[in-house]
Amino acid sequence: MRFDLTDLRLFLHVAESGSITSGAEQSHLALASASARIRGMEEALGVPLLERGRRGVETTEAGRTLLHHARMITQQMEKMRADLGEYASGLKGHVRVMCNTSALAEFLPDALAGFMAAHPQVNIDLEERLSYDIVQAIKDGLADIGVIADSVDSTGLETHPFRDDRLVLAMSPSHPLAAQLKRKRSMAFTDALGYDFIGLAGDSALHKYIAGHAARLGKRLTYRVRLRSLDAVCRMAASGAGLAVLPESAVLRSSGAMDIRHVHITDPWAVRKLLICVRHYADLPGYARELVDALRPAAGAQTDKVR
Incomplete structure (x- = not known):
């Protein structure tokens, strides 16, 4: 053979x-x-x-x-x-990265831009997936690096801290729910499920994540419109067309350009830590290890671990 x-x-x-x-x-x-x-x-x-x-x-x-x-x-x-390749010029590296919606839209673009500028010989394939799909893909060798929420079981993988990611409920100040909440800054997700929503189109990982938690409450989200970007969802929510579950960072970034209110969701699944996960850091090619190092927060006070 x-x-x-x-x-x-x-x-x-x-x-x-x-x-x-x-x-x-x-x-x-x-x-x-x-x-x-x-x-x-x-x-x-x-x-x-x-x-x-x-x-x-x-x-x-x-x-x-x-x-x-x-x-x-x-x-x-x-x-x-x-x-x-460290001893030869012009050799290109290739890294396959999978991430969830929040990482793709909010955190990875700036981090990857700096790395790619410093490593012009390295190409990156970036794909959006649900966190539990990313874990399996890393285990199966379909991706080199994953960015996942800490809510999924990553046993057997090495994980490193990446960013904090809080999901919030965004709306127009004129929305009926905003008037009902008055000055409250938080609410349970189930209390919002009687209203229409604005969401992400297609098979967005964030859409699937939110829909899954609604289903666990025995509810189905009603969407008035689904859009392609978080910024577009923010604009539509600010117009009063419906509620939106979004990363808090996206709402804060948009708040300077539009009148939009957000409240914290009290359900535990809405407060997540994003983790970088790999099978074995030491076994990655040198350029992939450098990418992991570049993605990790500068203040590396948290301890890396194998789950």
């Missing part, structure tokens, strides 16, 4: 895309050549690695085992290339 790196990278691309055609394109191989390589791997092992269907392919149990090892081997190759 002899697999080369081209075989492993091809299988990785096929398994992750669910398509031999897409895997071949990502691997810069002709479809016939890619198919022959996959068949050769299956013949060498004596077991099928993929289940082929009309809508694509899925990995078998043996395929999932190979996928795990292929990821580990390709990651080690990336680490070797990065470490050797």
Whole structure:
């Protein structure tokens, strides 16, 4: 049984895309050549690695085992290339980062901009996911670095402090709920569920997070409109069109440009600490370790830990 790196990278691309055609394109191989390589791997092992269907392919149990090892081997190759890159000019590094909505919209842009300016040879793939999906992706080797809320179980991963993230209820001062609250600065989430909401469009991680907590209260959020950015949601909430659950930092940033009120949500899930998570910091390529260091707060008083 002899697999080369081209075989492993091809299988990785096929398994992750669910398509031999897409895997071949990502691997810069002709479809016939890619198919022959996959068949050769299956013949060498004596077991099928993929289940082929009309809508694509899925990995078998043996395929999932190979996928795990292929990821580990390709990651080690990336680490070797990065470490050797310190002795050669022009080598690029590539870091895959997954984060939740608050980190993507509020905290990561400035932090990443400084890092990328100082490291022009490093490229970053940034993807928004729910925190529990990020944890699994890090464990499976689908991402190098994750930014998650501390409300999810990250057992087995190394975590480092990133930022505090409080979710608040934002509204126009003229909204009926604002008049009902008067001078109150906090309220339970359930008391807001009878009103219409403004939210984020698509499969936003923040939208799913809020909807999940409403469902646990036996409620379903009613959205008048869903928008693409936190700033747009702030503007619509300030207009009186509905309530919005937003990171407090987003509301405070917008408050200078619009008349918007916010109150703290007393439910425990609304007060979160964001954490950087990795499988093993020491095993990351050098440039990825530098990114983790750049993202961590300057005042590193909190202790890093393996959960």
